[in-house]
Amino acid sequence: GAGVSQSPSNKVTEKGKDVELRCDPISGHTALYWYRQSLGQGLEFLIYFQGNSAPDKSGLPSDRFSAERTGGSVSTLTIQRTQQEDSAVYLCATKDGPSTDTQYFGPGTRLTVL
Amino acid sequence: QQQVKQSPQSLIVQKGGISIINCAYENTAFDYFPWYQQFPGKGPALLIAIRPDVSEKKEGRFTISFNKSAKQFSLHIMDSQPGDSATYFCAASISTSGSRLTFGEGTQLTVNP
Numbered sequence: 001g002a003g004v005s006q007s008p009s010n011k012v013t014e015k016g017k018d019v020e021l022r023c024d025p026i027s028g029h030t031a032l033y034w035y036r037q038s039l040g041q042g043l044e045f046l047i048y049f050q051g052n053s054a055p056d057k058s059g060l061p062s063d064r065f066s067a068e069r070t071g072g073s074v075s076t077l078t079i080q081r082t083q084q085e086d087s088a089v090y091l092c093a094t095k096d097g098p099s100t101d102t103q104y105f106g107p108g109t110r111l112t113v114l
Numbered sequence: 115q116q117q118v119k120q121s122p123q124s125l126i127v128q129k130g131g132i133s134i135i136n137c138a139y140e141n142t143a144f145d146y147f148p149w150y151q152q153f154p155g156k157g158p159a160l161l162i163a164i165r166p167d168v169s170e171k172k173e174g175r176f177t178i179s180f181n182k183s184a185k186q187f188s189l190h191i192m193d194s195q196p197g198d199s200a201t202y203f204c205a206a207s208i209s210t211s212g213s214r215l216t217f218g219e220g221t222q223l224t225v226n227p
Contacts, residue, residue, distance in 0.1 A: 004157070033214065043158070043203060043217035056212050091157055095213070101146055103215065105157030 002026065004106035006092050012112045013082055021077040021109045023092030031095045032075050033103060034067055038088035046090075049075065050098055082113045117141050118206050120218025128226050133191040135221045137204035140185065144206035146213065149178065149189045152201045152220075161202070162189070194225045 005024040013019050025032050034046040045059040049069040060066070064082075069075040079086055089110050093103040120137045127133050139147075146165055150158035164171045164178045164187065171178045177190040191198055204218040 031213070035215070042219050043205075043215075045214045045216070048212045048214055050212065056214065059214070093157075093215075098213070101148070101163060101209075101213070102160050103213070105150075105159065107155070107157050 006106040023075045025094035029094035033093045035091045118218045124222045126224045133194045135189045138186045150203045
C-alpha cells in the first residue's frame with residue numbers, strides 16, 4: 001500500500017513569509033508525528049497527534065510553529081514569519097495506533113528560507 | 115540535554131567487514147530502541163528494534179546488542195555491503211508517553227567495494 005506522503009518536496013521562501021507543509025498518512029494510522037532534521041540539531045521531535053486526543057506540542061520550538069490534523073487524517077504544519085534558522089527537512093511519521101511501535105516516515109519537505 | 119548519544123559520527127569499512135555503531139542513553143524510562151537507516155533524499159526507515167527485556171536481537175546481517183545496566187546499545191552490521199552505505203540513527207522512546215522518538219546524532223557509514 002501507499003506510504004506516508006509529504007508535499008511539497010521542496011519549498012523555498014523568503015524570510016518573514018508563512019509556509020504550510022502537508023502530510024498524508026498511511027491509511028488507518030491514527031498516530032502522526034512531525035520531526036525536524038537540521039544540520040545543527042539532528043532529528044528532533046516537534047508535535048504528536050493521536051486520534052482525537054489533544055496533541056503533544058511540547059517539541060514546537062516557538063509560537064511561530066503550529067500544526068493541525070483534520071478529520072484524523074491529513075496534517076498541516078504551519079510556520080509563520082519564517083526565519084533562516086527554520087531551514088531544515090521537515091519529516092512526518094505515522095504509526096498504527098498508540099500500542100504499536102513502528103513509525104513510518106515520509107520523504108520529508110526540504111524548507112529553505114532565504 | 116542530549117538524551118541519546120551516538121558514535122562514531124562517521125565510519126568507513128571495507129566490503130565484507132563488520133560495522134559497529136554505538137549509542138548510550140540517559141533516561142531509564144526509555145523502553146523501545148529502534149535503529150533507522152536513511153539514504154540521501156529519503157526519510158528514515160526502520161531497520162531493527164529492541165526492547166530492554168532482551169539483550170540481543172538479530173535480523174539477517176543486522177544485530178542489536180543491548181546492555182541495560184550500562185544504558186548502552188549497539189548496531190552490528192555483518193558482511194557489510196556497499197549498498198549499506200547510508201546514515202544510521204539510533205533512537206529511544208517511552209511507550210506510555212506517546213512514543214515520541216529521541217534520536218542520536220547519526221552515523222554516516224561508507225562501505226568501500
